[in-house]
Amino acid sequence: MIKGSKELIAYGDRSRFVTSVRIPHGGRPSPDSFGLVFHVATPLQDSVGVITPSSLHYVATTRGSFLPDIDPQEHRLMIHGMVDRPLTLTMEDLKRLPSVTRLHFIECAGNRSTPKAKTVQESHGMTSCAEWTGVLLSTLLKECGVKAGASWFVAEGAEEVKGASSMPLAKAMDDVIVAYGMNGEPVRPQQGFPLRLLVPGFEGIFSTKYVRRIKLVDRYYMNYNDYGHLRQDEKETALGYQVGPKSVITFPSVGQQLPGKGFYEISGLAWSGGGAIRRVEVSTDDGKHWMDAQIKGTAQRMAHTRFGCPWNWDGKETVLLSRCTDELGAVQPTRAQVAKFFNVPLGEVPGLDNTVQPWRIASDGSVLNGHA
Amino acid sequence: MGTHRFFACALLLGGLLLEASVLAQSSTYGVGRTPSAEEIRAWDISIGPDGVELPPGRGTAKDGAELYVERGCSACHGRTGTEGRAPNLKGKADPKTDTWERGRILPIRSPFATTVWDYINRAMPLNREGTLTADEVYALTAYLLYINDVIPEDAVLDAQSLPKVKMPIGDEYASLPEGKPKTRRLRGYPY
Numbered sequence: 001m002i003k004g005s006k007e008l009i010a011y012g013d014r015s016r017f018v019t020s021v022r023i024p025h026g027g028r029p030s031p032d033s034f035g036l037v038f039h040v041a042t043p044l045q046d047s048v049g050v051i052t053p054s055s056l057h058y059v060a061t062t063r064g065s066f067l068p069d070i071d072p073q074e075h076r077l078m079i080h081g082m083v084d085r086p087l088t089l090t091m092e093d094l095k096r097l098p099s100v101t102r103l104h105f106i107e108c109a110g111n112r113s114t115p116k117a118k119t120v121q122e123s124h125g126m127t128s129c130a131e132w133t134g135v136l137l138s139t140l141l142k143e144c145g146v147k148a149g150a151s152w153f154v155a156e157g158a159e160e161v162k163g164a165s166s167m168p169l170a171k172a173m174d175d176v177i178v179a180y181g182m183n184g185e186p187v188r189p190q191q192g193f194p195l196r197l198l199v200p201g202f203e204g205i206f207s208t209k210y211v212r213r214i215k216l217v218d219r220y221y222m223n224y225n226d227y228g229h230l231r232q233d234e235k236e237t238a239l240g241y242q243v244g245p246k247s248v249i250t251f252p253s254v255g256q257q258l259p260g261k262g263f264y265e266i267s268g269l270a271w272s273g274g275g276a277i278r279r280v281e282v283s284t285d286d287g288k289h290w291m292d293a294q295i296k297g298t299a300q301r302m303a304h305t306r307f308g309c310p311w312n313w314d315g316k317e318t319v320l321l322s323r324c325t326d327e328l329g330a331v332q333p334t335r336a337q338v339a340k341f342f343n344v345p346l347g348e349v350p351g352l353d354n355t356v357q358p359w360r361i362a363s364d365g366s367v368l369n370g371h372a
Numbered sequence: 373m374g375t376h377r378f379f380a381c382a383l384l385l386g387g388l389l390l391e392a393s394v395l396a397q398s399s400t401y402g403v404g405r406t407p408s409a410e411e412i413r414a415w416d417i418s419i420g421p422d423g424v425e426l427p428p429g430r431g432t433a434k435d436g437a438e439l440y441v442e443r444g445c446s447a448c449h450g451r452t453g454t455e456g457r458a459p460n461l462k463g464k465a466d467p468k469t470d471t472w473e474r475g476r477i478l479p480i481r482s483p484f485a486t487t488v489w490d491y492i493n494r495a496m497p498l499n500r501e502g503t504l505t506a507d508e509v510y511a512l513t514a515y516l517l518y519i520n521d522v523i524p525e526d527a528v529l530d531a532q533s534l535p536k537v538k539m540p541i542g543d544e545y546a547s548l549p550e551g552k553p554k555t556r557r558l559r560g561y562p563y
Binding site: 333 | 398399400401403404405406407411412415416417418419420421472476478481482483484486487490491494495499501502541544545546547548549550551552553554555556557558561562563
């Protein structure tokens with residue numbers, strides 16, 4: 001029995017039997033010995049549904065940094081540059097304006113599966129999905145009046161490093177959210193409290209945390225880390241900002257153990273920066289046959305979408321695959337397809353790696369990484 | 373009397389309507405306030421390729437070399453910019469090599485010298501961001517550009533000369549995505 005305590009009544013806790021936790025990503029400690037936070041991955045192998053609990057949402061920082069401890073009363077958002085009327089807003093001001101509430105995934109550009117990954121958390125855990133609430137950036141920009149000739153904007157955070165990114169204005173006018181809410185409560189400090197940009201479908205770095213300033217400009221502004229997005233090749237650059245269609249089977253996934261042959265519902269997540277997921281297909285015989293998976297609930301645009309597929313395992317060694325198609329008709333590729341298209345070695349994937357993840361089921365029921 | 377009152381009312385009403393229409397044009401919600409030019413200047417640390425936002429000040433590579441040690445840059449980036457645990461600041465390869473082969477190093481990869489200034493000014497030194505003066509940022513920018521053979525040692529960098537520095541990468545980089553909504557990433561790419 002669990003005895004009621006003041007704390008438990010005030011802010012609930014999960015069962016002591018549920019132990020799923022985030023882990024530092026990519027071999028770099030987080031926090032490090034100084035308390036600096038770097039990348040942290042979501043335990044996708046334990047996920048159900050499409051919402052990542054805020055406590056388990058992945059974290060990435062533009063570099064190892066201390067989380068800013070911002071008093072929301074003091075926080076301001078300033079919009080200026082190529083606008084008719086610059087505007088400074090308090091958090092209170094923002095909450096008076098018409099809001100939107102939408103499900104969106106965020107994914108780090110470094111979310112790349114390697115043969116070394118021992119869990120789906122290691123191979124795919126740098127993406128999460130939450131319900132975000134805030135004001136559309138387009139609402140604020142219309143309030144300011146966009147000057148003719150403005151074509152890009154720079155978003156900047158209030159943290160020590162003042163991380164900044166240049167983005168196309170067309171994106172701002174489409175669906176970018178200035179978000180103060182996450183999963184029914186204020187955005188968490190690790191996610192940019194009190195205010196962050198949510199740039200749906202773009203690589204995670206663009207969803208500027210602790211956002212305090214938006215400047216409209218007439219070109220790519222090349223501030224802070226923007227130069228890091230430059231590429232020599234037009235094709236590689238084109239695959240930069242927007243995340244392609246991507247899916248992964250979370251159960252069964254590498255590191256898990258099937259108790260024996262018989263029925264399993266294969267379960268996984270699909271998402272795309274191009275919009276809503278239209279179709280997910282699953283293969284239980286290494287790609288010889290594909291069947292349509294069932295999409296659970298309604299697929300939202302630029303949001304994790306849960307899929308399921310019935311499977312009767314005969315106890316023999318096999319490979320499980322999933323691939324998805326988004327509303328634009330783009331299909332998730334295999335690594336072989338990417339290598340063929342770009343004429344590059346197998347495993348080289350320009351842009352964020354959105355390739356099919358094979359899970360190998362051994363005859364003893366253990367699940368192995370198909371890239372290994 | 374009655375007529376006067378009528379005209380007064382009409383004028384007042386007209387005035388209100390006029391004001392309302394002006395307000396409607398200027399903003400829908402009227403929430404928030406207009407920041408002063410001073411406030412914008414204080415916060416606007418985005419230095420664009422033209423350098424219009426650059427503050428007054430000046431510096432040379434010689435000043436920068438001293439500051440590089442004094443301000444602690446060398447502690448993380450190494451004595452010559454290549455030996456530290458922080459990112460390399462000097463291209464190891466021969467300057468005649470293709471720029472793209474020389475690594476993702478800020479003073480080499482960035483197409484504008486203003487980006488080097490912007491980066492140092494907003495993000496350095498680690499955990500003491502924002503403590504460098506404008507003169508110091510000009511000097512450190514000059515030093516990084518000098519050790520990468522971009523400018524001569526005696527070049528003076530200020531708000532006028534910095535944006536004119538010709539960077540090794542020139543315009544040899546692919547144009548950036550337009551971010552057009554509801555559009556596939558790359559024409560002809562089925563994925």
